[in-house]
Amino acid sequence: MNRTPRPQEIPARVIESFGRRVRIEMPDGTRCAAELFGRRLSVVCGDEVRVRPSSRGDAPRVVAVAPRRTLFARTDSRGRTEPLAANLSLLAVIVAPQPTPDPFVADRYLAGAAYAGIEAAVVASKTDLPDAATPPFVELLAEYEQAGYTVLRTSATTGAGIDALRGLLDGQLAMLVGQSGVGKSSLTNLLAPESGRLTRTLSDATGEGRHTTVSTALFKVPSGGELIDSPGVRDYAPALVDDATVQQGWKEMVGLAPQCRFHNCLHLREPGCAVRAAVESGDIAARRYESYKRLLNIMRDLAPEYERRRP
Ligand SMILES: Nc1nc2c(ncn2[C@@H]2O[C@H](COP(=O)(O)OP(=O)(O)OP(=O)(O)O)[C@@H](O)[C@H]2O)c(=O)[nH]1
Ligand SMILES: [Mg+2]
Ligand SMILES: [Zn+2]
Structure with a gap:
């Protein structure tokens, strides 16, 4: 039997993504459009992937995504x-x-x-x-x-x-x-x-x-x-995190939180809050603190939306 050998999978990188449309860069530096193999495969720009090279002139197919560092x-x-x-x-x-x-x-x-x-x-x-x-x-x-x-x-x-x-x-x-x-x-x-x-x-x-x-x-x-x-945005909200994690997004709060009276302080109305004291003294910008409270609220609002949609 004269069968064509299955083309080998090779590593590549996703260098452009726009919905399910992607472009990849091959190890030799060539860049081209690629197709995603399977509906469940989802890749984004920066992904390291494995591709099945094109046969008969069609686009290479992305078949797998390497574990992401971030x-x-x-x-x-x-x-x-x-x-x-x-x-x-x-x-x-x-x-x-x-x-x-x-x-x-x-x-x-x-x-x-x-x-x-x-x-x-x-x-x-x-x-x-x-x-x-x-x-x-x-x-x-x-x-x-x-x-x-x-x-x-x-x-x-x-x-x-x-x-x-x-x-x-x-x-x-x-x-x-x-x-x-x-x-x-x-x-x-x-x-x-x-x-x-x-x-x-x-x-x-x-x-x-x-x-x-x-x-x-x-x-x-x-x-x-x-x-x-990347495309500009009107708004951005991070992937959902729990209440206690929200403050991790504020560099100026991270160091202060251990000085709060309660270890699980969310810096809202708790007594003995080092973060609120810093806001009052001006060491933390009031606007940044407001922004923290806004994101905390956004996360709480979005979480039920997500929960409701879960099968
Ligand atoms: N004066 C000035 N104008 C700038 C500067 N950089 C960009 N612009 C102008 O700002 C406008 C928007 O620039 P873009 O580079 O397209 O902005 P962008 O952030 O990529 O926009 P989106 O792709 O829509 O998110 C253009 O008219 C640029 O000429 C700058 O350093 N000084
Ligand atoms: Mg732009
Ligand atoms: Zn606190």
């Missing part, structure tokens, strides 16, 4: 977890003076990274804009520094801070996240010139983002490291 996800409005990227080591939360920043989105991204065991940093973009020097934005960045996060100030237009950003990304698999229009793709094009990401070119009178980027895609940074550009 999985960054979000919760949708129905309490379901949606994976966004795999194997990240760093989440770069981009905040810009325009469009109008929503600090709660940035806070929740920082929290989501912590819950997933991923380092996080704040990257201010568009520092060339006059609004970057006005109080709301300056204070926002100061809050993150006070909380203990690395804060870089950059501009894709002038190139300011880009070397520092390269330094931050070196050796990392980092994803750039943030509201639509903050300049994620502009930074990606600067850091990884091969990427050729589409950025919004027309001036937008409202200053609101327009969701230019639709896919999540990974690129090598020639100076070291890799980055993933």
Whole structure:
């Protein structure tokens, strides 16, 4: 019998994902579209996979996913977890003076990274804009520094801070996240010139983002490291965690919690709370504390949604 041998499975990496559409990179560096084998297989950008090479010209098939070192996800409005990227080591939360920043989105991204065991940093973009020097934005960045996060100030237009950003990304698999229009793709094009990401070119009178980027895609940074550009969001909620874990997403609270009178203090109305004392003395920014309470409420609201949907 003259049977064609079954083609061998080879390792590859998912470098772009858009729903169930994926692109992969083969060990020899070639990149192509791939199909997912089986309905239950779910992969995201950054996944290490095994593929069955194409035969007769059809697309290679992803047949298996390697265990993930980290999985960054979000919760949708129905309490379901949606994976966004795999194997990240760093989440770069981009905040810009325009469009109008929503600090709660940035806070929740920082929290989501912590819950997933991923380092996080704040990257201010568009520092060339006059609004970057006005109080709301300056204070926002100061809050993150006070909380203990690395804060870089950059501009894709002038190139300011880009070397520092390269330094931050070196050796990392980092994803750039943030509201639509903050300049994620502009930074990606600067850091990884091969990427050729589409950025919004027309001036937008409202200053609101327009969701230019639709896919999540990974690129090598020639100076070291890799980055993933992702679609901008209006909102973000981390994958569900229990009440006691929510505070882990606030760097400035983690060190203080052991000083609370009750070991299971949620820093709400409990007596002898070290976190609330720090808020009162100004050591913890009041806005950050409000943001913590908001996420605690969001998690409590979303959990029943999820429970209700369970079979
Ligand atoms: N002044 C100034 N404008 C910038 C800078 N970086 C980006 N922009 C502008 O901001 C707009 C949005 O930039 P994008 O890079 O498309 O933003 P994005 O975060 O990728 O947006 P989404 O893909 O929709 O999430 C574009 O009009 C850019 O030209 C900057 O450093 N300074
Ligand atoms: Mg973009
Ligand atoms: Zn407390």
